[in-house]
Amino acid sequence: MLRLHALNTHYGPSHILQGVDLHVPAGRICALLGRNGVGKTTTVRTIMGLTPPTSGQILLDGQDIAGWAPHKVARAGVAYVPEGRLIFPDLSVLENIRVGERKPAKIWTLDRLLTLFPSLRERSGNRGWQLSGGEQQMLAIARALVSDPRVLLLDEPSQGLAPMVVRELGSVIQRLCLEGVTILLIEQNMKLAEAVADELHVMVKGRVVYGASPDIFRTEADAVRARYLAI
Ligand SMILES: Nc1ncnc2c1ncn2[C@@H]1O[C@H](COP(=O)(O)OP(=O)(O)O)[C@@H](O)[C@H]1O
């Protein structure tokens, strides 16, 4: 579904992505782990066209979308939930969702979203700033879904959330996948990634250096942590 091939991205003179190869198969949850500063956010920004790559391919169902403008990437079926959520504090829950709506949703209608996120239905008239961290994350996901994406890019959704809320987030991610959304999950929370992902990958210094199924990952987790993830 989504395949990154030999992707290079620079910020000015800094060479950040140094030949990223990654395959996110249709209908799967693919996790990308890695220490701070290795290029995870740059990877999703590059896919979205927010920071265009200097070379390499981003194949979406075989079509190379590298360098496309963000709105075009979105229209092609990719949605992005940024790190830190970035919801609008002064807009209501419903207004925040509508911001992500380009045309009336066919798959993720407002009613379906509010059924998926009952706490957002309860708080639909509240302003963004009045929500808990978990509710803000669900809102950021709802805002991305309203564009009916085929692929959802989640950048560290568990950041700052309590363990119970992280588990809830995990079931939402799995539910979305069952409903046909392909997911690239950027995470620092190995436990969440291990619990939900069909494949786990690790990025080090702008390259994907490791990939495994959860079964294999579990047997190698300590070594992977020590080698690639420990600070
Ligand atoms: N806008 C920017 N301009 C210059 N350098 C940046 C910018 N954003 C990120 N970087 C640098 O790119 C590297 C990768 O950052 P990032 O992709 O945010 O890492 P991660 O998400 O894995 O923590 C870091 O060294 C960071 O300092």
Ligand SMILES: [Mg+2]
């Ligand atoms: Mg990041």
